[in-house]
Amino acid sequence: MATGRGRQLSLGRIAGIPVYVSPTWFLVAAIITFGGRDLVLDYLPELSDGGAYLVAFLFAVLLYLSVFVHELGHALTALRLGLPVRGITLHFLGGYTEIERDAPTPGRDLVVSAAGPLLSLALGGLGLLAGQAIDDRVLTFLVWELAVANLIVGVFNVLPGLPLDGGHMLRAAVWRFTGDEHRGTVVAARSGQVLAGLVLVLPFALNGGRPELFTIIWAGLVAALLWSGATQALAVGRMRARLPRLDTRTLARKAAPVAPDLPVSEAMRQAHDAGVTSLVIVDSAGRPTGIVSESAVAAIPEQRRPWVTIGQSARSLQHGLILPLDVRGDDLLKAMREMPATEYLVVDAESRVYGVLVTSDVDHALAAR
Template sequence: MSTQSPQRPESPGLRMGRPFGIPVYVSPTWLIVAAFITYTFQPMVAMELPDRDTLVTYLVAFVFAVFLYVSVLLHELAHCVVARYFGLPVKRITLYLLGGVSEIEREPETPAREFSVAFAGPLLSLGLAAVGFFASDLFPVGTIPHVLVWQLWISNLIVGVFNMLPGLPLDGGRMLRAGVWKLTRDSGKGTLAAAWFGRGLAVVLVLYALAAPAMTGQGTSWSLLLWSVLLASFIWIGASQSLRVARVRARMPQLQARALARRAIPVTPEVPLAEALRRREQAQAGAMVVVDHEGDPIAIVNEAAVTATPEQRRPWVTVGSLARTLEPSLVLPADLSGEALIDAMRGAPSGEYLLVERDGGGVYGVLVTADVNRVFSGV
């Protein structure tokens, strides 16, 4: 399966290389599906290669599993190459249990670019399927190369067609999102439509697996049921995540640094915490900025550290010991809003940021991360 995600764990697995400068990782979960593919594919290999012993057929089945994931890697690389052509940063590709994920760190700016990035993967898979279809005739039937090439073109056809189904998080869902976005000029509506289509696809997959025995007159295929449930879970979870993202984006207009800022009072580093809190309460402020003896800000008092300090120790603890030095990345313009504000905070994670006026008008206040998070609480 193919999807695109902006955030994944920092240790995704074993690093395999950097094609086109894009790091590629293989998750340990790949071994699970490789073993499963080898086990389920071996009987078909044995039928196609009746003169080969069991060990050879298992090796051929395993080689097929490896080749299949190479096809998935090429599918993901197609997404990433087109994304980078449009100037979108690509963090990495991870191959995992159900396929691959391209970690593109920013959304395309237009519906046309969204469609192009999404369509690149299925287009390459269908192209590989076409090449494999014609190449399979080059090898005699009943040989190992013929078995591998024939199965690979079938697999790439399935990957290409399946990924074009119109529901997030599949590529077809992103193409549908681009279409709705183009028609409505609202990317949020596109996401909602494609995500609900994705949930519908997940339900249809499970219903099909349950109804297949009655339609075919055969017994329950446990491998079909297992794969259907796995794929349906993947699609449902991805679609649900997309719905949450859409709700987050809907609240972006409320995210304005100036509106969320807390009024701050200046204190020098040696002031006891108890005294600084008294001054803050008297001034009805919500934050404290540590300044030098010339009045220039040099640090921000960490609110979490203040809360964690027992009340009986506060007269003996200085505010300077509970403050984070003001690095340039912690000083933000007070007029930041929306995704620009989120990007600035993501670039330098902190509990507090100093807001200043762009025109050199001085300190406006302090932006506390917890206040930003409350904007999205309940999403």
């Protein structure tokens, strides 16, 4: 989800939602245009070469329009439910809608996830009906192809595994029935990994076990995307399940207050006597002004330590380096992301020094099983 926008073209906004297209789309459009010419001529032999290319290119554009409508289904439903939408991106194998789900519920997740495939399937059905009512052969061909494309997009996306919509729906259903969001994620992500495996072997199961090279490459690409999406969903889910462990109160190390003009050797002796590893610089009134960086102290050679003041190894306390005691979980990670540092000062409700939060301790808490 959190991909950069560096290599994406902006297409403007619809209903206030920014729409982007990845340049990889042009590659796919070219493949469809050149690869689709023969298929078009099979159905419409009366067309010229140029006409066949044009129809194939039109199909590529209409296919993307279908994907866009699918994503719009997600986005508008999310907006309807009061969830902010950050944007819609179309890429070479489809699209995705970035939705902020600050207060997620299984019900809302289910409705937002189902809206896209439902719209695709409805468009596919309408296209099949419309195809029978049209006289023009070229138009009938395009409408028919478009209907099939929408049905494929709809059916593929309801397959029950993350990162597909069907996976989100499965996740919401398991979450709803067990009351356990994490279990929902694990079930849907594992199911996504199984789907990836099935997509990989499917070409060999069909076509009498002798698939074409193009089919194998295509299936491999889809399987790889499914696998990486499912695996990433699993990793994010695991991390989210560990967030409650991120409690500033228990993670913060005890710290000793020291005056800035104290020699490093003396400050370290005081820390040792107090049984702490972290030092906080305080002014004459006892107010904290800086945090001593452990790595900066460690970098000072032993024989220089009596001659260097501890204040020189401290980072002065800018705004983001002070964390209140009650910040935890996701909020703690957000605060740390806003102001990356190796150490943070933790203060209690009266702004007194509680301790020092060391970033590596947070990493360990997240990584531990």
